[in-house]
Amino acid sequence: MGESHETQARTRYDVVVLGAGPTGANVADRARAAGLSVAVVERELVGGDCAYWACVPSKALLRPVIAIADARRVDGARQAVTGQVDADGVFARRNRSVHDWDDTRQTLFLKSIGADLYRGHGRLDGPRRISVTRDDGARRQILTARHAVAIATGSRPALPDIPGLAEVRPWTNRQATESSSVPTRLAVIGGGGVGIEMATLWQGLGSQVTLLVRRRLIPRMEPFAGALVAQGLREAGADVRIGAQVTALRRPDPEGPVTLTLDDGGELEADEVLCATGRTPVTDDIGLDTVGLTPGSWLDVDTTCLVQGVDGDWLYALGDVNHRALLTHQGKYQARTAGDAIGARAAGRPLDDTPWGDHATTADEHAVPQMFFSDPEAATVGLSAEQAERFGYRIKTVDLDFNVAQGAKLYADGYQGHARLVVDLDREVLLGATFVGPGVSELLHSATIAVAGEIPLKRLRHAIAPFPTISEIWLFLLAAYQRDQN
Amino acid sequence: MGESHETQARTRYDVVVLGAGPTGANVADRARAAGLSVAVVERELVGGDCAYWACVPSKALLRPVIAIADARRVDGARQAVTGQVDADGVFARRNRSVHDWDDTRQTLFLKSIGADLYRGHGRLDGPRRISVTRDDGARRQILTARHAVAIATGSRPALPDIPGLAEVRPWTNRQATESSSVPTRLAVIGGGGVGIEMATLWQGLGSQVTLLVRRRLIPRMEPFAGALVAQGLREAGADVRIGAQVTALRRPDPEGPVTLTLDDGGELEADEVLCATGRTPVTDDIGLDTVGLTPGSWLDVDTTCLVQGVDGDWLYALGDVNHRALLTHQGKYQARTAGDAIGARAAGRPLDDTPWGDHATTADEHAVPQMFFSDPEAATVGLSAEQAERFGYRIKTVDLDFNVAQGAKLYADGYQGHARLVVDLDREVLLGATFVGPGVSELLHSATIAVAGEIPLKRLRHAIAPFPTISEIWLFLLAAYQRDQN
Numbered sequence: 001m002g003e004s005h006e007t008q009a010r011t012r013y014d015v016v017v018l019g020a021g022p023t024g025a026n027v028a029d030r031a032r033a034a035g036l037s038v039a040v041v042e043r044e045l046v047g048g049d050c051a052y053w054a055c056v057p058s059k060a061l062l063r064p065v066i067a068i069a070d071a072r073r074v075d076g077a078r079q080a081v082t083g084q085v086d087a088d089g090v091f092a093r094r095n096r097s098v099h100d101w102d103d104t105r106q107t108l109f110l111k112s113i114g115a116d117l118y119r120g121h122g123r124l125d126g127p128r129r130i131s132v133t134r135d136d137g138a139r140r141q142i143l144t145a146r147h148a149v150a151i152a153t154g155s156r157p158a159l160p161d162i163p164g165l166a167e168v169r170p171w172t173n174r175q176a177t178e179s180s181s182v183p184t185r186l187a188v189i190g191g192g193g194v195g196i197e198m199a200t201l202w203q204g205l206g207s208q209v210t211l212l213v214r215r216r217l218i219p220r221m222e223p224f225a226g227a228l229v230a231q232g233l234r235e236a237g238a239d240v241r242i243g244a245q246v247t248a249l250r251r252p253d254p255e256g257p258v259t260l261t262l263d264d265g266g267e268l269e270a271d272e273v274l275c276a277t278g279r280t281p282v283t284d285d286i287g288l289d290t291v292g293l294t295p296g297s298w299l300d301v302d303t304t305c306l307v308q309g310v311d312g313d314w315l316y317a318l319g320d321v322n323h324r325a326l327l328t329h330q331g332k333y334q335a336r337t338a339g340d341a342i343g344a345r346a347a348g349r350p351l352d353d354t355p356w357g358d359h360a361t362t363a364d365e366h367a368v369p370q371m372f373f374s375d376p377e378a379a380t381v382g383l384s385a386e387q388a389e390r391f392g393y394r395i396k397t398v399d400l401d402f403n404v405a406q407g408a409k410l411y412a413d414g415y416q417g418h419a420r421l422v423v424d425l426d427r428e429v430l431l432g433a434t435f436v437g438p439g440v441s442e443l444l445h446s447a448t449i450a451v452a453g454e455i456p457l458k459r460l461r462h463a464i465a466p467f468p469t470i471s472e473i474w475l476f477l478l479a480a481y482q483r484d485q486n
Numbered sequence: 487m488g489e490s491h492e493t494q495a496r497t498r499y500d501v502v503v504l505g506a507g508p509t510g511a512n513v514a515d516r517a518r519a520a521g522l523s524v525a526v527v528e529r530e531l532v533g534g535d536c537a538y539w540a541c542v543p544s545k546a547l548l549r550p551v552i553a554i555a556d557a558r559r560v561d562g563a564r565q566a567v568t569g570q571v572d573a574d575g576v577f578a579r580r581n582r583s584v585h586d587w588d589d590t591r592q593t594l595f596l597k598s599i600g601a602d603l604y605r606g607h608g609r610l611d612g613p614r615r616i617s618v619t620r621d622d623g624a625r626r627q628i629l630t631a632r633h634a635v636a637i638a639t640g641s642r643p644a645l646p647d648i649p650g651l652a653e654v655r656p657w658t659n660r661q662a663t664e665s666s667s668v669p670t671r672l673a674v675i676g677g678g679g680v681g682i683e684m685a686t687l688w689q690g691l692g693s694q695v696t697l698l699v700r701r702r703l704i705p706r707m708e709p710f711a712g713a714l715v716a717q718g719l720r721e722a723g724a725d726v727r728i729g730a731q732v733t734a735l736r737r738p739d740p741e742g743p744v745t746l747t748l749d750d751g752g753e754l755e756a757d758e759v760l761c762a763t764g765r766t767p768v769t770d771d772i773g774l775d776t777v778g779l780t781p782g783s784w785l786d787v788d789t790t791c792l793v794q795g796v797d798g799d800w801l802y803a804l805g806d807v808n809h810r811a812l813l814t815h816q817g818k819y820q821a822r823t824a825g826d827a828i829g830a831r832a833a834g835r836p837l838d839d840t841p842w843g844d845h846a847t848t849a850d851e852h853a854v855p856q857m858f859f860s861d862p863e864a865a866t867v868g869l870s871a872e873q874a875e876r877f878g879y880r881i882k883t884v885d886l887d888f889n890v891a892q893g894a895k896l897y898a899d900g901y902q903g904h905a906r907l908v909v910d911l912d913r914e915v916l917l918g919a920t921f922v923g924p925g926v927s928e929l930l931h932s933a934t935i936a937v938a939g940e941i942p943l944k945r946l947r948h949a950i951a952p953f954p955t956i957s958e959i960w961l962f963l964l965a966a967y968q969r970d971q972n
Contacts, residue, residue, distance in 0.1 A: 022953070050953070059896045059954050064562035071557045071567070076550035076576030080569040081557070090562030097896065329953040332961075371952035379952075410545045410583065442925060445932035445949070445957035452949035455939040463931070463938035464867070466857035467508070467536070467815040468545050471931035475818075 013039045015342060016130045016145040017152060017442035018286060020110070020121045021048020023319030024152035025329035028115040030339020031148075036346055038115040039143050041122030043130050046106040049154060049173070052098050058197055060097035062373045064090045065204030069231055069236075069375045070438055075410035087205045091180045114162045118143065124287030128314055131287070147346040148314050150338070151299065151307075152331070153444035155279035155320035160189075164249040168258045170275040171202040173198075173268035182206050187247055189259055191217040193372050194276035196229050199238055200374045208239040210268060212260075215243055218378060221370070222385065222434040224418050225378045229436070231416075232375050249273065281321045291315065303365075305338035305353070316342065325368045366431070367452040369444055376417055382432030382451040385422050394425045396479045402437045405476060407468035412438050419473050421447075423481060429454045437471075443471055457481065499525045501828060502616045502631040504595065504608045507534020509805030509817035510638035514601040516825020517634070522832055524601040525629050527608030527618050532592040535640060535659070536814045538584050543663035548859045550576045551690030555722075556924055559898035573691045574828050577666045604629065610773030614800055617773070634800050636824070637785065637793075638817070639772060640756075641765035641806035646675075650735040654744045656761040659684075668945060673746055673756035675732055677703040679858050680685050680762035682715050685724055686860045691846040696754060698746075700731055704864060707856070708871065708920040710885075710904050711864045715922070717902075718861050735759065767807045777801065780962040784809035790837070791824035802828065805848055811854045845941060852917070853938040855930055862903055865930035868918030868937040871908050880911045884967045888923045891962060893954035898924050905959050909967060915940045921959075929957055943967065944964035 015031045017024045020042035028038045037177070045052050068085050071077040099105060110117050118141065119363040120134040130143045157172035159165060170177070170189075176198045184207065188199045193212030211217075211233060217226030217240075230240045245263040252259075260268045284296040291310055299317035300308045301324070306317040316338055319331030340354040369381040385397045402408040402417035409415050417437020424431045433447035450460055461478050465471035501517040503510045504527035508889050514524045531538050543962035554571050557563040585591060596603050604627065605806040606620040616629040643658035645651060656675075657665070663685045672688045674681050677699030697703075697719060703726075704711030731749040746754045770782040777796055779785070785803035786794045787810070793801040802824050805817030826840035832966045834879075857868040874881045888894040888903035895901050903923015910917050919933035936946060 055954055056892065056896070059893070063896055064557075064560045067560045067563040068566050071553040071563075074550045074553045075579040076572050076574075077553040077557075079572035079575050080554050080567050083566040086562050086565035088562075089565050093561040093899065102759050164963045240683070327952070329950050329958070332953070333950050367948065367950070369952045370951055371955060376558040406542065407545070410542070410549055413579065439928060441952075441955055442927075442929040442957050443931065443959065445929065445951050445955070448951065449932050449939070449941065449946065450933045451948040453939055453941040453945055455935065455941065459939055460935065462853065463935040464815050464819050464853070464855055465931050465934065466813070466927075467818070468541055468856050469857060469927055469931070472815070473929050474931065 011141055011143050013037045013116070013143060013145055014147045014346060015039070015150065016041065016143050016148075017150045019048065019152035019154055019282075019319075020046040020106070020117065021152060021154050021319065021331070022050050022328050023154070023335045024048070024150070025106070025109060026332045026335030027150045027152060027316075027318055027339040027342070028110065029113050031342050032113045032115055034340070034343025034346065036147065036343060039118055040110055040115050041118045041120065041130060041133070041143070043119070043121045045101065046103040046110065046117065048209045051103075051106065052101055053174045055328050057094045057098050057171075059373055060094040060202050061090055061177065062197060062204075064093065065201055066373065066375055066377075069204070070412065073414070073438065075413055084206070085204055087182050090205060094177070096312065122286065124149065124290050126290045132394070145314065148316055148342045150316040150342070151283070151286065151321055152280040152316055152318045152335070153321055155281050155326060157275065158280040159275055160277050162246055162249060165275065167271055168249045168251040170249075170273045172275055175272075176202075176274050176276075183271040184208065184408055185210070185257070185270040186272050186274060187212060187258070187268060188274045188276060189385055190276035190278070191219075191226065192276060192278065193218065193370075196233070196272070196374045197372055197441070198274055198276065199233055200236070203233065203236050203238045204375075209233070210270065211238055211240045212244040212246060213240070213242050216242060218372060220384070221378060221380045222420050224420070225380065225434055225436045228416070228418060229372070229374045229378055236375065279320065279326055281323070283321055303415060305334050306340040313345065327368070327370060330368055351391050362482055367448060369448045371441055371444055373441065376437045377439070377441045378434075378436045379440050380432065381444060381448045382430065382433040383422055384432055384434065385420070388422050388424075388431045391430060395431065396423045396425055396481065396484065397421065398423065398475060398477050398484070400480060402470060402473055405468070405470060405472040406471050408437065408470045410468050411470055419477060421477050421481065423457065427454070428457045429462075430457070437470070439470055446471065446474065487866055489538065495895060497525075497627055497629050498632070499523045499602070499629060500632045500637065500832060501634045502527065502629050503636045505638035505639050505640055505768075505805075506532040506592070506603065506615065506803065506906070507638060507813050507817070508536050509640070509821045510534070510636070511592070511595060512803075512818045512821030513636045513638060513804055513825040513828070514596065515599050516822055517828050518599045518601055518834065520826070520829025520850050521841050522633065522829060525604055526596055526601050527604045527606065527616060527629070529605070529607045529621070531587065532589040532596065532603065537592065538587055539647065539660045539663050541814050543580045543584050544659075544687070545859055546580040547576055547663065548683060548687050548690075550579065551687055552859065555690070556898065559900070559924065568731075570692070571690055573668050576691060580663070590604055601692055610635065610776050612776050613798060631800065634802055634828045636802040636804055636828070637769070637772065637807055638804045638821070639768040639807055641767050641812060642765035643761065644764045645761055646763050648732055648735060651761065654735045654759055655739040656735075656759045658761055661758075662688075662760050662762075667698055669757040670694065671696070671743070671756040671889065672758050673698060673744070673754060674760045674762060676761060676762035676764070677705075677712065678764065679704065679856075682719070682860045683717055683858055684760055686722070689719065689724045690724050690861075695719075696756065697724055697726045698730040698732060698748070699728050701728070702728060704858060706865060706870070707866045708906050711866065711920055711922045712904070714862055714902065714904060715858070715860045715864055721936040722861065722926055765806065767809070770809055779919070790827040791820050799831065813854070813856060816854055824916065853934060857927055859927065862923045863925070863927045864920075864922045865926050866918065867914065867930060867934045868919040868957045869908055870918055870920065871906070874910075874917045879917060882909045882911055882967065882970065883907065884909065884970070886959060886962055886966060888956060891954070891956060893958050894923065894956045895955050897956055905962050905963060907967065911942065913940070914943045916943070916946075923956070925956055932957060932960065
């Protein structure tokens with residue numbers, strides 16, 4: 001067998017995946033599990049932003065800050081915390097968690113499942129064809145996909161059009177999770193997840209943080225979530241400015257500070273500026289035009305992540321690029337469900353045969369959990385009251401401060417936090433829940449199971465939380481609902 | 487109206503509750519909500535052991551120890567913990583949480599719901615009659631109960647019959663949660679919940695703890711739970727001796743140390759001895775003989791907590807005394823369900839009209855959660871594998887170390903913990919779950935909802951845990967189950 005034939009044989013696959021982040025790796029895994037041959041194309045690190053510049057390093061960095069904040073809230077423990085969070089220790093922890101930005105382990109995972117990795121820039125080259133260009137530009141390979149191409153290229157920071165922004169070389173989530181030095185003054189533009197987590201982190205590591213937010217913090221959560229996080233940031237010493245808009249930036253001395261001009265005419269000086277103003281899909285240079293789609297657009301998909309408007313049911317888009325929920329765990333969920341759908345379709349089996357049945361990605365519709373590791377932590381699943389009303393549900397909200405539960409008061413002296421349930425009055429099931437407070441990050445999944453499982457409240461009352469845990473808030477929430485119904 | 491008539495009127499109630507712990511207070515609350523007149527009899531503090539000598543003070547004391555242990559497991563945070571847990575701060579925190587053993591607040595709760603409090607020793611005096619003797623013995627009142635008497639007198643430590651035990655004045659849960667001085671050496675007899683929590687606490691406050699356990703730690707949980715807790719205690723510096731039995735104790739000098747003789751002939755010296763070898767019901771002196779029951783026995787009840795073997799459906803036993811589950815939260819659950827049953831029966835309404843429907847206390851049967859605030863924390867709900875097999879279920883267990891979930895590794899460096907699901911193969915629902923590891927206390931309720939809600943695993947797969955949380959263990963557990971089934 002000649003070499004050219006071998007090369008040819010190796011470039012024909014059942015499935016080609018663009019992007020080796022968690023979503024890409026998981027769809028590859030499911031496709032391999034279905035017995036399909038799989039190629040994965042990645043132009044940066046295998047593992048994606050999540051593993052190197054987002055979820056993993058941010059939580060590795062935040063956890064020490066939160067652990068010390070938690071200890072300081074407890075008499076008897078507080079006195080043991082006589083030092084400060086050690087930034088060098090924190091950075092070392094982060095470096096270990098991202099394996100010093102080395103993706104060997106992740107490539108071994110792909111190898112272990114029998115998927116072939118192609119390093120380079122992948123672009124669609126017409127239906128079922130992907131061209132791969134390596135960084136050195138020297139070699140171009142064409143991969144063909146018998147059954148499916150899965151786009152899982154993710155998203156990158158969207159920089160707003162503010163005069164001077166690019167010139168001051170702002171931090172994005174990349175530098176904010178990658179830095180090993182603490183800026184004396186950090187200005188954060190944007191109050192979404194990245195903004196509040198990085199404000200929490202850098203304030204905790206010793207920066208003087210100014211958080212500039214147009215309207216409100218984490219606006220997709222219930223309004224009280226952003227209010228409590230703003231309060232927490234202020235108590236930690238950050239300057240949180242709501243209603244502030246940056247109109248211009250300049251850094252006259254490339255080694256010197258940045259001056260931000262605000263819409264009220266005031267100015268702010270900072271040593272670094274983090275721009276955390278949303279994400280844009282990485283679809284501008286992946287050959288979408290060769291299959292009749294618009295480069296740079298979010299990709300519209302059905303519940304099995306099939307891209308709409310492309311003939312032949314071969315093109316899938318998973319994770320951030322389909323804009324359903326820009327969250328690693330939802331991308332992985334889509335990868336599992338869509339990966340199984342690809343397997344079923346390749347084998348000519350009905351989708352009902354997959355473990356997902358006809359539910360496919362239903363959780364994307366009504367039970368998406370989201371969690372911010374700020375201080376207090378903010379966690380939500382399903383619909384906010386506002387969203388539920390917009391969708392036409394007849395709802396009742398139940399609101400309680402966590403300190404009605406003794407377990408919360410024992411967790412932290414002077415515990416401050418709030419919980420809300422959104423109940424569908426017609427079916428008496430939960431549509432959503434939001435928990436904000438110290439130590440609620442693992443409590444969220446109880447609500448996610450209740451929402452995804454559509455468990456009647458009548459039955460939820462038999463799920464007893466141990467005394468005295470924070471979880472006992474469930475008892476009081478359900479009792480309050482019941483009381484109001486009588 | 488003469489005074490004697492008034493007194494007479496005031497001693498006739500719809501419901502008389504014996505014992506004002508959380509169970510008694512809650513059944514009073516539900517009966518009042520049903521419009522019934524209620525008397526509550528309490529001979530010690532309103533609030534019960536839970537509020538003053540068990541759950542509340544123990545968790546108030548343990549939380550600082552756990553918070554510092556958690557911080558020490560995180561690089562960057564560890565360096566900030568340069569001091570020791572401050573015992574005086576811990577004791578002050580405990581004192582605040584028990585309101586310096588003053589029950590004014592709890593009496594105000596009874597007042598707020600319109601229940602009358604009788605301080606004194608309550609005893610049954612034939613059907614539907616309770617005599618109340620005050621401490622000074624001066625006055626004896628007879629209360630009559632039109633509809634129900636609810637026994638909620640709880641339990642007290644059961645001291646084993648070991649020569650010399652009583653003479654050395656051992657600590658029970660009372661002194662162990664009440665003490666404001668740290669014994670240099672503490673011997674703990676018994677490896678149940680009280681034993682392991684108090685060993686964790688006092689070792690954390692600076693005692694040299696020796697834990698003496700006959701068979702294994704927390705034996706009602708999955709075996710790995712006790713093994714991990716033993717390992718944690720040893721890492722904290724405690725001496726954990728499995729298979730050790732105490733055969734005699736002596737304290738020659740009343741101010742001096744205690745010497746424990748062990749069954750292997752060895753001796754152990756300690757400054758205090760905590761006896762944590764189980765509980766006995768407080769039913770020995772409450773007049774059970776006047777209604778044909780055996781003093782000192784656990785009381786056998788139906789699912790609405792009606793005592794069996796007593797005519798007329800008027801005598802209820804709730805909480806520890808019925809031996810269904812010696813846990814505050816289960817006592818409160820029984821109080822809610824039985825309280826509503828008392829209300830329905832008094833009004834001649836069917837039980838289906840209560841919010842509990844015909845389910846009554848079903849969670850007592852199959853979905854009891856239990857949580858130990860040791861280090862690591864140990865949490866379980868429902869059936870262990872051994873219990874499920876004994877009940878004849880066809881089961882599969884799914885076992886994983888928590889560190890397969892990135893969220894666990896980010897929570898604590900070198901995270902050590904283990905999770906098990908027990909699946910009913912016939913219905914494909916969860917029968918039980920056990921989580922042991924740092925930070926799992928609020929994760930338990932997700933499993934409790936899944937078990938109590940009997941959610942099919944097929945549906946549970948749509949409950950997505952945020953990345954990277956400890957909760958993501960669910961993803962791996964369900965995937966492992968699925969893989970094994972294929």
